[in-house]
Amino acid sequence: MHKLIMLAVAGTLVLAGGLAWAQKTRLNPLRPTPVTQSVSPAQRPRPFTTISTMTASPTTIQFTANDPGSTVAGNSTATVKYSLTGGEFGTWTLSVYANSTTFTGCSTVPATAVSVECSSATANSGTLSSASCSATSYTSLPTTAPGLQVASGSEGFGSSSYTVVLNYELLDSWEYIANTCPLTITYTVNAP
Numbered sequence: 303m304h305k306l307i308m309l310a311v312a313g314t315l316v317l318a319g320g321l322a323w324a325q326k327t328r329l330n331p332l333r334p335t336p337v338t339q340s341v342s343p344a345q346r347p348r349p350f351t352t353i354s355t356m357t358a359s360p361t362t363i364q365f366t367a368n369d370p371g372s373t374v375a376g377n378s379t380a381t382v383k384y385s386l387t388g389g390e391f392g393t394w395t396l397s398v399y400a401n402s403t404t405f406t407g408c409s410t411v412p413a414t415a416v417s418v419e420c421s422s423a424t425a426n427s428g429t430l431s432s433a434s435c436s437a438t439s440y441t442s443l444p445t446t447a448p449g450l451q452v453a454s455g456s457e458g459f460g461s462s463s464y465t466v467v468l469n470y471e472l473l474d475s476w477e478y479i480a481n482t483c484p485l486t487i488t489y490t491v492n493a494p
Contacts, residue, residue, distance in 0.1 A: 363377060398443065398490070424466075428458035431457060
């Protein structure tokens, strides 16, 4: 719709110019006039963004469930770091989800018993880059992609790096059998 309006305006301008030109005395042979089309910054294609050097540490966060029926904090925060290159002022998002519905080897412990919150999001470098937390209170982990958006920001210009710090907790229950069971979590950066 927006392009059609622009073409209609361009067509009207050419027609009006043609009528005015037809009224002038011709001394020179007809020459084609180059037409330039203006593109607004919103319509200008952006370069592709490259996501690099993504790390999440520590690789394991433990929950020591010693008082069933209460909330148990993870033994560490999770720090996710990554760099974006080539984007121009686009918006990025960081999402997280569990790769299965239950802990491996502990089918009575659902992945949704784990909640996550973003405690800080920082743009470490990059002109006009920004970062902020989206999940500012504990929210249950989804078990499917694209997951829960925990942070977002602006890509800035050129190369930018970001650090997002997340807290995890487990809502313990008397129904959960004590055992050592892993749950794999995926972090996804979306920077179109």
